[in-house]
Amino acid sequence: xxxxxxxxxxxxxxxxxxxxxxxxxxxxxxxxxxxxxxxxxxxxxxxxxxxxxxxxxxxxxxxxxxxxxxxxxxxxxxxxxxxxxxxxxxxxxxxxxxxxxxxxxxxxxxxxxxxxxxxxxxxxxxxxxxxxxxxxxxxxxxxxxxxxxxxxxxxxxxxxxxxxxxxxxxxxxxxxxxxxxxxxxxxxxxxxxxxxxxxxxxxxxxxxxxxxxxxxxxxxxxxxxxx
Amino acid sequence: xxxxxxxxxxxxxxxxxxxxxxxxxxxxxxxxxxxxxxxxxxxxxxxxxxxxxxxxxxxxxxxxxxxxxxxxxxxxxxxxxxxxxxxxxxxxxxxxxxxxxxxxxxxxxxxxxxxxxxxxxxxxxxxxxxxxxxxxxxxxxxxxxxxxxxxxxxxxxxxxxxxxxxxxxxxxxxxxxxxxxxxxxxxxxxxxxxxxxxxxxxxxxxxxxxxxxxxxxxxxxxxxxxxxxxxxx
Numbered sequence: 001x002x003x004x005x006x007x008x009x010x011x012x013x014x015x016x017x018x019x020x021x022x023x024x025x026x027x028x029x030x031x032x033x034x035x036x037x038x039x040x041x042x043x044x045x046x047x048x049x050x051x052x053x054x055x056x057x058x059x060x061x062x063x064x065x066x067x068x069x070x071x072x073x074x075x076x077x078x079x080x081x082x083x084x085x086x087x088x089x090x091x092x093x094x095x096x097x098x099x100x101x102x103x104x105x106x107x108x109x110x111x112x113x114x115x116x117x118x119x120x121x122x123x124x125x126x127x128x129x130x131x132x133x134x135x136x137x138x139x140x141x142x143x144x145x146x147x148x149x150x151x152x153x154x155x156x157x158x159x160x161x162x163x164x165x166x167x168x169x170x171x172x173x174x175x176x177x178x179x180x181x182x183x184x185x186x187x188x189x190x191x192x193x194x195x196x197x198x199x200x201x202x203x204x205x206x207x208x209x210x211x212x213x214x215x216x217x218x219x220x221x222x223x224x225x226x227x
Numbered sequence: 228x229x230x231x232x233x234x235x236x237x238x239x240x241x242x243x244x245x246x247x248x249x250x251x252x253x254x255x256x257x258x259x260x261x262x263x264x265x266x267x268x269x270x271x272x273x274x275x276x277x278x279x280x281x282x283x284x285x286x287x288x289x290x291x292x293x294x295x296x297x298x299x300x301x302x303x304x305x306x307x308x309x310x311x312x313x314x315x316x317x318x319x320x321x322x323x324x325x326x327x328x329x330x331x332x333x334x335x336x337x338x339x340x341x342x343x344x345x346x347x348x349x350x351x352x353x354x355x356x357x358x359x360x361x362x363x364x365x366x367x368x369x370x371x372x373x374x375x376x377x378x379x380x381x382x383x384x385x386x387x388x389x390x391x392x393x394x395x396x397x398x399x400x401x402x403x404x405x406x407x408x409x410x411x412x413x414x415x416x417x418x419x420x421x422x423x424x425x426x427x428x429x430x431x432x433x434x435x436x437x438x439x440x441x442x443x444x445x446x447x448x449x450x451x452x453x454x455x456x457x458x459x460x
Contacts (some may be wrong), residue, residue, distance in 0.1 A: 003330060010327045018315040086370070089277045090328040091301040097235055142356025226295065 004099075007092035012107075015077065019055040019108060026108055030071040033116040036062050041123035049191075051124055056187030059120060060179050064146055066116075067109045068168050071150030074101045075158040076100075084158065084225075094222040098151060105147040113139055131189040134199075138189065141206040142182035145213065149174050155224045174213075181205035201226025228291050230255040230378050230409035231276060236285035238271050238433075245271040247433035248285065253426065256407040258400075260420035260441075262452060263430035269413035270308070270382055272430065276411065277305040277380045289378055301330060304376030306384055310367035314356035318347050318366050321355060322373055329374040341369040345395050361389035368392065371401050379403060381412040385419050397423075417449035429456050 009165050040058060052123055077082035117139075121128045128135060153170045157163040185202035188194025238246040246268045246426035253259045261456045263269050274280040275287050278294040292299045307312075312321045322341055326334025336397075342348045345365040355363055371379070376418040384396060391446055400423060403410060414420040421427075427445060428438040 007328055010324060014313070014316065014320075014324050017320070018313060021315050080309075080314060081311055082307055083311055083313055085274075085279050085307050085309065086305070086311035086325070087328070088279050089300060089303070089305045090325070091297045091330055092328050093297060141357075226279065 001215070003091075004093050004096040007090075007096040008100035008103065011087070011092070011097055012103040013100060015074070015104035016107060018077065018209040019073075019104070025070045025073040026111065029109070029112045030115050032069060033062050033066040033112055034119055036065070037116055038123060039119050044109050051126065052191035052193075054121075055124065055126060056183040056185070057119075059186055060142065060183045062116065062178060063109070063113055063143070063202055064172070064175060065168075067105075067114050067143070067146040067150055068171060071147060071154045071171075072113070072167050074105050074151045074154040076154065076163065079158065088225055094225050095218040097193045098155065098217060098221040101154075102144075102148050102151045105151055106144055109143050109147055110139075113143065126190055128190060131192070134189050135186065137203075138182055138185050138206065141203075141210055142178055145178040145182075145206065145210045146175060148210065148214050148217055149178075152213070152221065154223070155221060165215060166184050177205060178209045181209070229253055230257070230290060231259075232286075232288040232291075233272065233276070233435075234286045234288075236272070236275060236282040236287055238268075238275065238280065238454050239283050243434055246275075246282070247313060249435050250285075251428055251432060251435050251438055253409055253411055255409055256404075257425045258404055258410040258423050259412070259426045259428055260417075260424035261411060261413040261428050261430060262415075262417065262420070263413070264457075266432075267430040268433040269430055270311050271433075273305075273307075273380045273382050273411065273413055277303065277307075279305075281416060293446065302377045304366065304371045304374065304379045306371040306379075306381045308382055310363055312355050312363065312366050312370055315354060316352055317352045318342060318358070319351040321366060322369060325370050325373055331374055337373055341373050344399070345369040346391070361392050366393040368396050368399060372403065375403075375406065376408065377378075378409045379411070381410065383414055383416075384412055385416050417452075421446055421449065427452060429453070429457075431458055 078087060117128060150171055153167050157166045160166050181202040185199065188198060229252045233249055234249040235248045235250055236246050237244060237248055249272060261269050274277035275282050276289060276294055278300055287294050289299050290302060319338055319342065321332055326337050331337050345368055347362060347365055355366060385393060388396065400410065410415050421441060424441050426439065427441050429436050
């Protein structure tokens with residue numbers, strides 16, 4: 001088990017290092033998030049209540065699309081020079097390869113979210129710092145859910161033609177329960193108008209989604225990669 | 228116990244059987260040249276042995292265990308069609324990563340020593356994408372042999388190598404043979420294969436049609452094997 005975690009750490013570090021050198025997905029994802037947030041702020045002339053009502057939906061649509069751009073590269077990054085073969089042939093268990101890649105994608109998406117959240121607050125005149133810690137918990141849980149499912153589908157589609165199109169088609173239907181909870185809780189936290197029962201329900205939904213799909217992906221990845 | 232034992236292995240791509248009950252045995256310390264025309268199933272068989280693919284039927288054992296066994300993978304080396312190095316990592320970072328994945332005790336020293344052996348120590352911090360093709364090939368050889376594997380699977384290792392990379396590969400293969408490592412190498416370059424091989428197997432349409440020691444006839448006439456055991460063209 002310890003060897004697996006060490007291998008996962010090596011893979012995550014390698015993915016982050018290569019991404020920070022090339023900035024292939026980071027630039028695309030951050031630019032996309034910022035452009036959509038800025039464009040939407042000019043596209044609609046909404047009153048204060050409406051802005052709060054759509055804030056969670058807008059934020060999580062942007063984050064989930066930005067996340068797709070990042071996870072798309074997770075396994076595709078291994079295709080040049082057949083590097084994926086070398087990783088699979090190594091003694092590192094498949095779950096460790098998957099975990100390392102998911103952690104790297106998670107951290108990259110967190111960077112994009114950290115860049116775009118202040119811009120969101122600025123352009124929509126929303127003070128997100130008042131509920132910072134609960135918001136951080138929602139962002140962490142939902143971002144992990146997006147990256148864990150996204151990385152699994154990145155492995156499924158790695159050898160598929162038009163994988164850039166296939167990945168979102170497969171990913172978003174699965175993400176619906178996660179996005180509903182993240183959107184509801186984010187809107188509620190930003191408006192300061194969320195009942196304790198709703199908060200607990202959304203939180204349980206996020207934790208359950210993460211737990212189920214993390215366990216399922218870690219178990220299935222060997223069968224996905226070695227056929 | 229043979230180092231490699233393949234018993235009636237079948238592999239399908241869709242409905243097409245790429246391997247049709249292939250059986251093969253390679254003793255420890257042997258160097259097997261796996262010959263066959265394009266599409267015969269050489270790469271498919273090597274991928275199953277390297278743990279990259281699963282057989283639909285039959286059994287493929289390496290060092291007495293299934294090829295996907297983690298303990299086995301620690302003891303094998305694989306050099307496929309792709310060079311298997313990251314363009315955006317330096318030569319040293321590439322080898323360090325694989326040293327760590329191979330769970331070596333001293334990956335830093337191993338990486339430095341391997342770079343020295345293949346003549347890349349002076350560019351250890353250069354990114355692989357800035358290397359010439361020959362340098363990248365030598366880096367790939369260093370990567371495959373980094374952990375001194377007991378069993379080596381090489382898929383057409385001499386194809387498109389430059390003269391320096393061929394010399395490096397031949398030296399390292401000779402060292403591996405001296406260490407009693409087992410080598411299974413697919414190739415089209417029969418003369419180079421015959422120089423290294425102790426055994427020869429011929430794969431035709433997914434079946435091993437001949438397997439045995441290298442003979443004087445094979446050395447004298449590289450086409451003898453195909454003429455004697457292969458299907459007529």
